[in-house]
Amino acid sequence: MATRRPTMLLILPRSEINGLHRVFGHRFVPLALMTVGALAEREGWDVTIVDETYDDLPDERPDLVGITVWTLFATRAYRIADAYRARGVPVVLGGVHASMLPGEALRHADAVVVGEAEAVLAEVLADARAGTLRGIYRGNWQPMEASPTLDDMSHLYDRFPPWRYWPQYSVQTTRGCRFNCDYCSVIRINGRGARHHNPHDVIAQLKRRTERNRLTAGLMFTDDDFGSDLDYTTELLEAMVAAEVKVAWTAQSSIGIARHPELLALARRAGCSVLFLGLESITRESLLEANKKNRPSEYAELIGRIHDEGIAVEGAFIFGFDHDGPSVFADTIDFADEIGIDLTFLNILTPAPGTATFARLWDQGRIVDFDWSHYTGYQAVFEPELLTRAQLEAGLRSAYRDFYARGRRTRRFRRHLRQLSPDMAAVLAAINWSFGREFHDIRVASEPTYAAPQVELERLARTSRADANDAIWLAADQVDGGAGHGHSTPVALGRPRAGSAA
Numbered sequence: 001m002a003t004r005r006p007t008m009l010l011i012l013p014r015s016e017i018n019g020l021h022r023v024f025g026h027r028f029v030p031l032a033l034m035t036v037g038a039l040a041e042r043e044g045w046d047v048t049i050v051d052e053t054y055d056d057l058p059d060e061r062p063d064l065v066g067i068t069v070w071t072l073f074a075t076r077a078y079r080i081a082d083a084y085r086a087r088g089v090p091v092v093l094g095g096v097h098a099s100m101l102p103g104e105a106l107r108h109a110d111a112v113v114v115g116e117a118e119a120v121l122a123e124v125l126a127d128a129r130a131g132t133l134r135g136i137y138r139g140n141w142q143p144m145e146a147s148p149t150l151d152d153m154s155h156l157y158d159r160f161p162p163w164r165y166w167p168q169y170s171v172q173t174t175r176g177c178r179f180n181c182d183y184c185s186v187i188r189i190n191g192r193g194a195r196h197h198n199p200h201d202v203i204a205q206l207k208r209r210t211e212r213n214r215l216t217a218g219l220m221f222t223d224d225d226f227g228s229d230l231d232y233t234t235e236l237l238e239a240m241v242a243a244e245v246k247v248a249w250t251a252q253s254s255i256g257i258a259r260h261p262e263l264l265a266l267a268r269r270a271g272c273s274v275l276f277l278g279l280e281s282i283t284r285e286s287l288l289e290a291n292k293k294n295r296p297s298e299y300a301e302l303i304g305r306i307h308d309e310g311i312a313v314e315g316a317f318i319f320g321f322d323h324d325g326p327s328v329f330a331d332t333i334d335f336a337d338e339i340g341i342d343l344t345f346l347n348i349l350t351p352a353p354g355t356a357t358f359a360r361l362w363d364q365g366r367i368v369d370f371d372w373s374h375y376t377g378y379q380a381v382f383e384p385e386l387l388t389r390a391q392l393e394a395g396l397r398s399a400y401r402d403f404y405a406r407g408r409r410t411r412r413f414r415r416h417l418r419q420l421s422p423d424m425a426a427v428l429a430a431i432n433w434s435f436g437r438e439f440h441d442i443r444v445a446s447e448p449t450y451a452a453p454q455v456e457l458e459r460l461a462r463t464s465r466a467d468a469n470d471a472i473w474l475a476a477d478q479v480d481g482g483a484g485h486g487h488s489t490p491v492a493l494g495r496p497r498a499g500s501a502a
């Protein structure tokens with residue numbers, strides 16, 4: 001008699017706010033769960049992936065539930081976890097928030113994967129089958145070869161309706177980042193440095209998938225800094241051009257990529273349509289405060305070079321640095337429009353758990369809200385220096401309305417018609433409209449629904465003060481005294497780059 005394959009339900013909890021994930025061009029298939037799902041399939045499990053933004057949780061009772069936990073939907077993740085455990089279904093939590101606060105996560109789960117799933121998921125699943133799940137599992141950083149590839153995940157992508165998501169799929173060629181921005185979680189969860197997939201394998205798989213599915217409209221490289229390792233990026237893009245992969249793609253990068261005109265030209269030939277740049281502030285003092293090396297005086301010229309290649313720019317800015325006064329909102333929007341930013345994504349500085357910004361503001365006694373569902377990037381959870389919290393929140397709203405006001409959008413569209421292809425101008429107009437609609441009224445849940453336990457916050461403060469490469473391991477040690485499962489030697493991460501322009 002054939003034995004039944006065990007079943008795992010993987011959940012991306014819904015965030016109970018509107019925001020970036022609902023803007024046209026920013027609706028991604030959940031890559032973390034595709035990755036965990038492909039790893040579970042290797043171990044003989046059947047997986048179902050639910051993106052709760054769109055779909056309800058199924059009635060069937062799985063053998064195991066896995067939930068990805070980011071800070072802004074941690075409280076929702078915990079509610080779901082508690083409900084499944086009440087039905088006798090074991091739960092494993094993972095992802096950036098669970099990695100920074102494993103003690104808090106473990107109050108709602110049978111197991112928590114700190115770090116990346118690749119190193120430890122097989123052990124977690126074996127323990128789940130044996131009914132012996134034991135707390136913290138350390139998912140030390142592995143070479144990228146350990147991660148499922150696009151080929152491994154292709155059938156999982158096919159289960160998501162393509163009309164719902166754009167970009168239609170995401171590819172992560174690289175994990176980690178060489179920079180060390182104070183507010184960023186990425187270097188804490190993936191480490192400082194860079195690990196790459198073999199560029200020729202990535203492109204061969206991309207070619208197969210684009211040809212099989214005729215998906216030519218949307219690919220996102222989710223790497224956190226597409227331009228951080230110029231040799232790697234060049235090799236990847238040359239392979240893409242040589243293979244004639246027909247797909248329009250976007251990527252996130254530090255603005256430093258624009259110092260390399262030949263790389264920009266190559267990116268364009270390979271199909272790059274939009275670069276998402278973390279510009280963060282128009283004031284050098286604010287950038288230095290966040291350990292960010294950008295120089296606003298260069299923005300106009302560097303963005304001009306990107307435009308010269310026919311590539312559009314989505315520029316992200318943060319409000320609430322200690323040097324930001326009441327004029328920062330209007331000044332930033334005027335500046336962004338003047339230098340020709342095509343799309344903007346605006347945020348309030350948020351002390352993400354485990355980051356240096358969290359440590360600094362905690363040590364200064366300035367964090368006033370520990371309800372994680374308010375860590376949306378649209379709410380002020382700390383006391384700013386030159387503004388009130390109310391001014392900061394109102395300023396974000398006015399800045400969004402200003403940048404996406406009809407008059408500015410029309411002028412931008414006319415410029416796009418002159419600078420870019422009509423197709424590209426139409427796509428940018430649609431994204432501008434979608435941003436304007438989504439952020440015209442930012443809906444956030446401001447009532448308190450949760451307060452993180454004090455003991456976990458004190459552990460978190462220690463985690464946040466640690467160097468980027470040590471943070472999550474210290475987080476795990478504080479919960480289990482170093483007795484957790486998993487490999488003990490993280491992979492070499494390469495040399496962090498000091499002092500260069502991010």
Ligand code: B12
Binds near residue numbers: 118
């Ligand atoms: C692509 C992306 C998006 C996409 C959507 C992605 C999606 N639906 O999956 C978009 C553009 C919509 C987006 C939006 C936002 N994002 Co975002 N995003 C990313 C990005 C760049 C990549 C995510 C990804 O796919 N990673 C690849 C996977 C494979 O890595 P992973 O998630 O770490 O998963 C591994 C482990 O964590 C672990 N794991 C993860 N989940 C689970 C679950 C189980 C059961 C197990 C066992 C293991 C496990 O194993 C995985 C494999 O190793 C990350 C940065 C990053 N490098 O992760 C930021 C990041 C996740 N985003 C972040 C933020 C803040 C946001 C926004 C709040 C921004 C805003 N103000 O609007 C919104 C929130 C949207 C929402 N409401 O859902 C922060 C989260 C910080 C935090 N502490 O929570 C990050 C880390 C960026 C940063 N600079 O700090 N984002």
Ligand code: SF4
Binds near residue numbers: 181185
């Ligand atoms: S450049 Fe800064 S914000 Fe971007 S991923 Fe690297 S450390 Fe994080």
